[in-house]
Amino acid sequence: MASQPVTPVGVEPLGSSWRIPPRAISPIVLLLLWELGSRTGVIPPRILAAPSAVLSTFLELLASGELLNNLMVSLGRALTGLAIGTAVGIALALVAGLSKRGEVAIDPPVQMLRTLPFLALVPLFIVWFGIGEVAKIALIALGVTFPVYLNLYSGIRGVDAKLVEAGRSFGLSQWGLIRHIILPGAMPGLLLGFRMALTISWLSLVIAEQINASAGLGYLINNARDFLQTDVIVVCLLVYAAIGLAADGVVRLLESRLLSWRPSFVKG
Amino acid sequence: MREQIPAAEPPVVRLRGLTRSFGPSPVLNGLDLDIRPGEFVALLGRSGSGKTTLLRALGDLDQDYSGELSAPTARAIAFQEARLLPWKRVWENVALGLKGAAPRHRAEAALREVGLAHRLDAWPATLSGGEGQRVALARALVREPDLLLLDEPFAALDALTRMRAHGLVEALWKEHRPAVLLVTHDVDEALLLADRALVLEAGRITLDLPIGLERPRRTDLQAFQELRWELLKALGVELAPASPARSEPGNVHLRLIDPDVATA
């Protein structure tokens, strides 16, 4: 051997073109075992479909448009509930956080209501709103209201009184104090609440769609359950997971935009 | 030479019988004080003697006092902990609540004056302690106050940065000529900067010491040393039998310590 290949410093010489990250190895092995189990009949398809079957079902549902249509229905429900609940939560927190009288009027009942697991209200909501869209959206909105209210309210109350005093000494009006000091100071609380609200809206969507639905991911799942189509169920579960992940990304983006002043985001 | 201010000029700050209590015993107890326009006054006193309380009354942050208080409406405070809004960039902090034309332009000019032209768009979280204090100073100065209230603005700075800050404050004061009330624990700081040093004790001004030294001042002059002893005595600091060797220039940086702590 005349010319020895030179190994650059810090680069492992092993398998440079297709290297699997160490953390991906065990999931891949599990996936392979699952596929193997399905092929050999150890895992019957009515218990759990094979990964390959899930993949082809996914592609089929995608091609027929069935998946996207139902996904849009579900997303519409979640976003409507999220929007209503967030707006109500913000409004309540502003009134309670910015005025003493508002606090006395709003905080006690909200603190009492939040001890109630809101999913327990499903039967009551069905009685009130029937089994249509209204009940579903109301359930999501209710679940969302609490984390938004609680975190924004405590965010407002947690704003450093010394900063408010400094603002006052520099001639800010009451509205100026709210706009420049109290609301930006409460923003981390609001975003925390919103992050929790996203999770809850997604979770309550799953529950709400079990009520009765003629469209949406929940409808797809219920249908598939009746026909023991575990492949469809798994596809829907994966879509639920993907949306949850995307929601997390949205919040992270919002945080890096709105909280760019925070030391953890500040670079250099 | 120290600029002579005619005694006839009406004081910009006038306090008569100022009293403020938080509990049964008053923190400020019938305090009288005049500050002339453009005068630089240092306020000393042991911890808990009521310096901040007095400053807050002067800065209109506290109205629950009794007695007579008149102060100019154009006043600005630089707090000990800078109190910058972390979600506003440096220039926005300086421009906060600023009325009139071109606030951004004026804020930037003030920041240039304190040597922070290169940090206009920085987030406060990225500033060093000394830079933060300079922003706080710029934020107070940009309001062109007739009365500038400084509550231990340099306490958190290291000795070298503090010396530079002294020079800066003196230069800015000479340029803009506000009346200044500087709260400090540092006897040398008071003697270097002020026209007059006050000692607050038991709710009143117990010493009003004119400092007629030429500027720029040096700590190694005999006159400076004598004023220092006088001030320290008024502050209740007992020193070992006066040995001149202990007060060599630059050797000792005397800092007033709470006597309770010092004897512990």
Ligand SMILES: Nc1ncnc2c1ncn2[C@@H]1O[C@H](COP(=O)(O)OP(=O)(O)OP(=O)(O)O)[C@@H](O)[C@H]1O
């Ligand atoms: N809001 C308040 N409520 C109750 N007591 C207070 C309040 N503010 C100040 N005090 C008391 O008044 C006294 C004077 O306080 P002040 O802050 O004016 O002292 P200081 O001279 O500035 O002290 P330091 O040098 O430590 O800053 C202290 O005993 C303090 O405990």
Ligand SMILES: [Mg+2]
């Ligand atoms: Mg104080």
